[in-house]
Amino acid sequence: MSDTVLKDAMVYLIAAGVLVPLFHRARIGAVVGFIAIGVLLGPHGLGRLAHEVPFVRILTISDPARVAPFGELGVIFLLFLLGLEFSAARLWALRREVFGAGALQVALCAAPLAGLLYLPFGDPGLALVIGLSLALSSTAVVTQLLIAEHRSLTPFGQLVIAVLLFQDLMVVPILLAVDLLGPQGGDVAWLALSALGKAAAAVVAILLAGRFVLAPLVALAASTGLRDLIMAITLVVVVGAAGLTHAAGLSAALGAFLAGMLLSETAYRHQIEIDLEPFKGLLIGVFFVTVGMSVDLAGVLPNAWLLVKVVVAVVGLKVVFTYAAVRLMGTARPVAAEASILLAQTGEFALVVLGLLAARRLVDPAQMSALVAAVVLTLALTPLLARLGRRLGARLERDEARGLxxxxxxxxxxxxxxxxxxxxxxxxxxxxxxxxxxxxxxxxxxxxxxxxxxxxxxxxxxxxxxxxxxxxxxxxxxxxxxxxxxxxxxxxxxxxxxxxxxxxxxxxxxxxxxxxxxxxxxxxxxxxxxxxxxxxxxxxxxxxxxxxxxxxxxxxxxxxxxxxxxxxxxxxxxxxxxx
CATH class of the missing domain: 3.40.50.720 (NAD(P)-binding Rossmann-like Domain)
Incomplete structure (x- = not known):
């Protein structure tokens, strides 16, 4: 391993250990902290001074391309742990909210967002994929807020979690849509059918392997009482499923998500989550650092007013259409108002999609920087949005409670x-x-x-x-x-x-x-x-x-x-x- 790689790893770990806790104390969140590290220490941040001030090289990440594979591995584990959260019983218990309010929220928000994005991109398929990804909210940030406020089991918390569950389910079709984009040429319908056929074959293979191989294998490993063996089997499952979908021409993250869904039905799900959580946190942190390194502040700041207008438009559209979706399901006004404001930010998955689109060269660097900056700003605004939502919800509750x-x-x-x-x-x-x-x-x-x-x-x-x-x-x-x-x-x-x-x-x-x-x-x-x-x-x-x-x-x-x-x-x- 070269000295440059060791130096970049040390810079990342030191920055994560010092800066992320400071962001956490400011109630901004680890995701925004990791992205800020990438912006600060990347080639568009302090890296610009590396040639004039040699000492700065010690404080920056020298080779972002070498860090990228670790970030992609973090995405795989993120999607795997997301799949672990799904089970038939949980979806069935919240079926009305998940497939009612959740589906309406995604549909009503994605359509205007895609229309807004069609003008700069000119490609309806690309605009729809980005619009769908922006319609999703941050599961990690929102659920952490609900847990911290002891509201995850309240009717409000259950509604928000149900909407987030459907949004997480949308990961699969969005990843499939990303795989269909690009200058492939030929008959688009045939390409779509071919991709869907490969996807179906890969999914069937993973499901069959999970039913007849995975469950007995994990049970055998668990019977030994060796946690290391269970972890080894889990890693084999994750990497094998990701490799199978990648070989089928699909996203490796999709295979990891399906592997997580298979293991969610086993008795070892919680132990797997506990064992993988620290590694997932570090690896996904690397991914968000690589996302931050792609943000060119010099290119974004001259268009700061445009960026503010984009953020306001995205947040405003999501508030209006999320409120409409939740109210159509018969939810009370105070709950609907607070939920629509709390879910108005965009999520981490939008950064995953933007990273995949950038890797396929479907989004140019300037567009990539602007979109990433917009997503990061909405994430940073989440604590403020949560406070505004609570105040508005409480005011509406007081108005409705006058008769009580x-x-x-x-x-x-x-x-x-x-x-x-x-x-x-x-x-x-x-x-x-x-x-x-x-x-x-x-x-x-x-x-x-x-x-x-x-x-x-x-x-x-x-x-x-x-x-x-x-x-x-x-x-x-x-x-x-x-x-x-x-x-x-x-x-x-x-x-x-x-x-x-x-x-x-x-x-x-x-x-x-x-x-x-x-x-x-x-x-x-x-x-x-x-x-x-x-x-x-x-x-x-x-x-x-x-x-x-x-x-x-x-x-x-x-x-x-x-x-x-x-x-x-x-x-x-x-x-x-x-x-």
Missing amino acids: EAPADAAGLSGHVVIGGFGRVGRTVAAILARENVPFVAVDADPMRAAVERRSGQPVFFGDAGRLDLLERLGGDQASAFVVTLDAAGPAEGMVRAVRARWPQAVVVARARDGAHARRLSALGVAGVIPETVEASLQLAGRLLEALGLPEDVVSARIAEAREAERAALQADGGRQDA
Whole structure:
């Protein structure tokens, strides 16, 4: 291995280790970070100064062509891991959203985008392929945002994931379409049929091999208990499938995607994902670095205003047509509005398609730089788009939730319990009260949750539990007790303060997330507050004592003593804070 290759590898690893974390802390994302590394350290960035300033050569990637094969390998593993995410059961569970909202979103967005691209390219087939790739959103970035915000299992999160699933399914036809493009000459229809025939033969061969060879082979490797052997078999499968489709004249990435789909039905899918994830991250990082090295800032910056207009047009078209597609499936306005803005960016797969088109010399370097720059800008805008979507969705939810506010006649209730917050804990408390025939009324700050609970017959109203006027409308003067189950510490303490200010003798029971939260609530005058962490540890200790053979009455006594000691400690801390 030459010194140049070693130097380029070191530059890449050092830049990835220093710059990507900085981008991550700025909430920009690793994809944009890797592309920025390519722009900065590539031939169009600091590489321009390499001849005048010899020291700069040490800081740049000298030979982008040598790095490209590693980037292509990263694309193969990216598509393989994408295939691992697919299973018949998952698609069937979200079939209406996937094949309804997802299909409409891709179709409605791709058509105007292709029309927009026809003018500069003049080739309808090329414009359609690029338009389809731009219609797709970033699965990696969007799903990471949903997971970080704990919204992946909400109705909104499930809708967004369903649309992303259909977009991922579009990888196969787009890759096939890329293979059909180019100056092949001859009868286009015959070329298309020939390519489809080869594709069908390759797919059938992969499926048959997976059914009769792959599954038994992976099971045999797993029976040995050697993870290295499982990894070796996986690599053979990926490379073999990619090589088979490449030999059939198709994309190697398509074969990797099909191999991932085959392994998604096995019991070893998650272990394979865990083992390959670090390698995939590094290799796909190399790919995005090579994409960044193809961006010529000197050529893009003079047309910066045109680039801004292109980005605005792409994002605007995707917002409008994604909203229309989701609304046609009967989705509520707040969810549709937020989803359309969150999915307005273009995805990593657009960069894959542009790289394949550039390799086939179907897109000239200037067009390639402009399109890559537009895709990167939309990816960088994703955090901002997500915040705008949340604000718009929340505003629309508040508008629709005005009819869910507590009516004035709720003050006619008497002897009831007022529950602040109707999440997991609030619903559990309400169910226990209902079994004991104790009337209750609840308030929650999530309008969608309030709407769902109201439709199911629960007396749940929308609003801020810390507002005294709302508590009065909920019959606070005649309430027998107040229960604070709010998840966030600030709103929970706000409700306690409001209750204590208006009804100082009222019975108030509250949940606490941890010891510090419990001490603050105790200082506000809440009796009987126990942190969730403490209660969970008491229950765990009780199960342990039972498993060790202690009698049930002894275990109950020990746990009661520990609970009382914890309560006394909290009250003592609260007293010291008051003093």
